Amino acid sequence: xxxxxxxxxxxxxxxxxxxxxxxxxxxxxxxxxxxxxxxxxxxxxxxxxxxxxxxxxxxxxxxxxxxxxxxxxxxxxxxxxxxxxxxxxxxxxxxxxxxxxxxxxxxxxxxxxxxxxxxxxxxxxxxxxxxxxxxxxxxxxxxxxxxxxxxxxxxxxxxxxxxxxxxxxxxxxxxxxxxxxxxxxxxxxxxxxxxxxxxxxxxxxxxxxxxxxxxxxxxxxxxxxxxxxxxxxxxxxxxxxxxxxxxxxxxxxxxxxxxxxxxxxxxxxxxxxxxxxxxxxxxxxxxxxxxxxxxxxxxxxxxxxxxxxxxxxxxxxxxxxxxxxxxxxxxxxxxxxxxxxxxxxxxxxxxxxxxxxxxxxxxxxxxxxxxxxxxxxxxxxxxxxxxxxxxxxxxxxxxxxxxxxxxxxxxxxxxxxxxxxxxxxxxxxxxxxxxxxxxxxxxxxxxxxxxxxxxxxxxxxxxxxxxxxxxxxxxxxxxxxxxxxxxxxxxxxxxxxxxxxxxxxxxxxxxxxxxxxxxxxxxxxxxxxxxxxxxxxxxxxxxxxxxxxxxxxxxxxxxxxxxx
Amino acid sequence: xxxxxxxxxxxxxxxxxxxxxxxxxxxxxxxxxxxxxxxxxxxxxxxxxxxxxxxxxxxxxxxxxxxxxxxxxxxxxxxxxxxxxxxxxxxxxxxxxxxxxxxxxxxxxxxxxxxxxxxxxxxxxxxxxxxxxxxxxxxxxxxxxxxxxx
Numbered sequence: 001x002x003x004x005x006x007x008x009x010x011x012x013x014x015x016x017x018x019x020x021x022x023x024x025x026x027x028x029x030x031x032x033x034x035x036x037x038x039x040x041x042x043x044x045x046x047x048x049x050x051x052x053x054x055x056x057x058x059x060x061x062x063x064x065x066x067x068x069x070x071x072x073x074x075x076x077x078x079x080x081x082x083x084x085x086x087x088x089x090x091x092x093x094x095x096x097x098x099x100x101x102x103x104x105x106x107x108x109x110x111x112x113x114x115x116x117x118x119x120x121x122x123x124x125x126x127x128x129x130x131x132x133x134x135x136x137x138x139x140x141x142x143x144x145x146x147x148x149x150x151x152x153x154x155x156x157x158x159x160x161x162x163x164x165x166x167x168x169x170x171x172x173x174x175x176x177x178x179x180x181x182x183x184x185x186x187x188x189x190x191x192x193x194x195x196x197x198x199x200x201x202x203x204x205x206x207x208x209x210x211x212x213x214x215x216x217x218x219x220x221x222x223x224x225x226x227x228x229x230x231x232x233x234x235x236x237x238x239x240x241x242x243x244x245x246x247x248x249x250x251x252x253x254x255x256x257x258x259x260x261x262x263x264x265x266x267x268x269x270x271x272x273x274x275x276x277x278x279x280x281x282x283x284x285x286x287x288x289x290x291x292x293x294x295x296x297x298x299x300x301x302x303x304x305x306x307x308x309x310x311x312x313x314x315x316x317x318x319x320x321x322x323x324x325x326x327x328x329x330x331x332x333x334x335x336x337x338x339x340x341x342x343x344x345x346x347x348x349x350x351x352x353x354x355x356x357x358x359x360x361x362x363x364x365x366x367x368x369x370x371x372x373x374x375x376x377x378x379x380x381x382x383x384x385x386x387x388x389x390x391x392x393x394x395x396x397x398x399x400x401x402x403x404x405x406x407x408x409x410x411x412x413x414x415x416x417x418x419x420x421x422x423x424x425x426x427x428x429x430x431x432x433x434x435x436x437x438x439x440x441x442x443x444x445x446x447x448x449x450x451x452x453x454x455x456x457x458x459x460x461x462x463x464x465x466x467x468x469x470x471x472x473x474x475x476x477x478x479x480x481x482x483x484x485x486x487x488x489x490x491x492x493x494x495x496x497x498x499x500x501x502x503x504x505x506x507x508x509x510x511x512x513x514x515x516x517x518x519x520x521x522x523x524x525x526x527x528x529x530x531x532x533x534x535x536x537x538x539x540x541x542x543x544x545x546x547x548x549x550x551x552x553x554x555x556x557x558x559x560x561x562x563x564x
Numbered sequence: 565x566x567x568x569x570x571x572x573x574x575x576x577x578x579x580x581x582x583x584x585x586x587x588x589x590x591x592x593x594x595x596x597x598x599x600x601x602x603x604x605x606x607x608x609x610x611x612x613x614x615x616x617x618x619x620x621x622x623x624x625x626x627x628x629x630x631x632x633x634x635x636x637x638x639x640x641x642x643x644x645x646x647x648x649x650x651x652x653x654x655x656x657x658x659x660x661x662x663x664x665x666x667x668x669x670x671x672x673x674x675x676x677x678x679x680x681x682x683x684x685x686x687x688x689x690x691x692x693x694x695x696x697x698x699x700x701x702x703x704x705x706x707x708x709x710x711x712x713x714x
Contacts, residue, residue: 209625212631238623238625240625240626241623241624241625241708245625245626252625252631253625254621254622254623254625255622258619411573450573450574450575451575452575461709464708464709467706467708468708471706473622475622476622476623476704476706478623478706478708498684521575533574534574
């Protein structure tokens with residue numbers, strides 16, 4: 001997909017000018033094939049400011065399996081560039097040994113086998129150990145920044161309206177956060193939490209919808225290691241489109257590039273020597289943004305769940321991608337002198353849960369939040385014979401399971417399931433618990449609709465969603481991955497414009513072509529429209545799993561992907 | 565929770581899932597009279613770029629009320645000012661959106677409003693200067709059903 005040479009031109013060549021990339025260490029560590037906590041945390045202190053970044057935790061506080069995507073296609077200028085490099089290409093690009101701990105953490109290659117070897121990743125108590133170790137080494141030189149999508153994604157977070165995550169993150173003591181799924185608890189709940197939050201909640205692009213005035217703080221100034229640091233927040237720009245706008249009717253978002261530039265300029269005018277954008281734009285949007293605005297030294301990216309072992313450099317701006325679900329913590333040491341960034345050291349720290357010892361205080365706090373829900377969390381619904389995962393541009397097996405549940409429990413011709421990037425993985429042989437189902441479905445608009453749609457409307461929906469993922473201009477990409485489809489196959493050409501990407505739509509149960517004029521019974525969930533009727537998706541999935549007992553899913557072959 | 569038969573077979577009323585308020589047709593060619601309206605405004609004169617800035621969201625949060633703003637770089641003096649700014653939408657059933665009129669007394673040539681866009685299309689702004697020249701800017705605003713983000 002991409003040659004090392006092309007990548008060097010795009011990224012590493014530029015980092016060589018700034019100097020001191022972290023490339024060598026990651027590769028060297030891979031060669032040892034053994035891990036200790038000291039190795040994972042080994043980092044020679046550098047410069048005078050340390051940024052610690054974690055993002056898209058999605059309320060995963062216990063160690064989990066999370067398979068990185070095998071398909072993550074880039075279009076336009078992002079084609080073939082990280083993060084749109086996966087599997088064996090990714091390993092080659094970053095000189096990672098197949099079968100190594102890094103190969104397991106960063107790719108989908110041999111995932112099931114390597115998961116057996118290296119175990120679960122993440123766990124907020126392990127993250128706490130890492131954060132405390134860096135804080136002990138760097139003290140007042142450190143900032144801990146949370147990129148958002150923190151409060152949603154689990155059974156407990158759902159049943160506490162994010163309350164468990166607020167409590168646990170307060171223990172971790174971030175200096176600032178930004179947001180996306182947080183707002184799906186409703187604007188009043190967010191305001192209630194933010195009013196009590198002991199750190200900054202930042203969004204340069206969160207505006208009052210009526211008067212178009214800033215609704216939240218945009219910038220927080222810090223002094224770290226004698227350096228004036230401005231942290232500017234950028235929430236997910238397309239919240240009212242990708243998520244139900246009626247849940248936060250008084251707010252408006254958008255990229256608002258000019259506003260951001262004004263805020264950067266204002267921070268510089270106030271004397272900021274280092275400007276950090278804590279972003280939930282998504283990687284491709286941030287890459288474009290970095291080339292269009294000036295004065296930002298570091299963009300801590302989020303939303304698209306990418307984990308990259310090296311920064312991507314655009315002009316004078318470093319882009320950091322710290323993964324998701326608590327699998328990684330980024331440490332970026334910066335040398336800021338004479339009003340500018342002179343060099344950096346970077347390490348994407350993989351949180352191997354069997355290697356990094358849990359922080360006792362955080363473990364106790366996590367257990368306390370889970371205790372009232374213990375019976376339900378652990379309730380076993382069935383077993384899976386297949387690897388269940390979601391992440392990737394097209395259907396993952398967990399989505400196929402959800403689609404099967406929708407098709408069979410709702411007696412539908414076709415099932416649609418949203419292309420969320422959150423959702424953890426289960427290994428073959430594992431029990432499926434209520435907690436596991438909520439890890440893939442836990443959100444505040446779970447109603448599973450059953451509706452008739454014409455073949456034409458189905459085509460229009462697929463075209464519309466595909467354009468939100470594959471528009472060549474990242475500023476016009478608003479969504480998650482492609483909508484997952486059950487009961488219907490199709491062909492997609494990602495390089496075509498809207499209206500001509502989707503073809504060969506076929507009803508799988510008959511093998512017939514979808515007729516634009518004919519109506520089909522469609523079951524789906526997570527509609528952004530208010531008053532969507534139907535049972536919660538987790539009840540539909542539970543009903544299906546308990547009925548079949550054991551889940552077995554072949555790799556989905558019904559989507560033909562073309563890039564022409 | 566037990567799903568009963570009535571719940572299982574219930575069809576959502578209308579088009580609950582994707583009740584898009586917008587028509588889901590995709591831009592192929594501008595089919596309305598946007599260009600004719602622009603030609604009438606400019607008298608066929610060429611419009612330059614740069615002096616006029618049209619701000620609009622890349623993707624509309626609500627196609628029924630899309631905020632737009634136009635600013636024209638002009639001294640707004642007696643000798644050199646912006647007379648009018650025309651706004652058209654090339655994919656709406658009716659391309660005309662608005663014309664803002666200015667005088668030197670306006671102080672600055674700035675206007676903002678909210679417009680309705682039926683589907684993904686270009687919004688085009690053309691400014692007519694007192695010296696007889698024209699300036700233009702255009703933005704593509706995407707109107708999407710959305711709903712699968714995350």
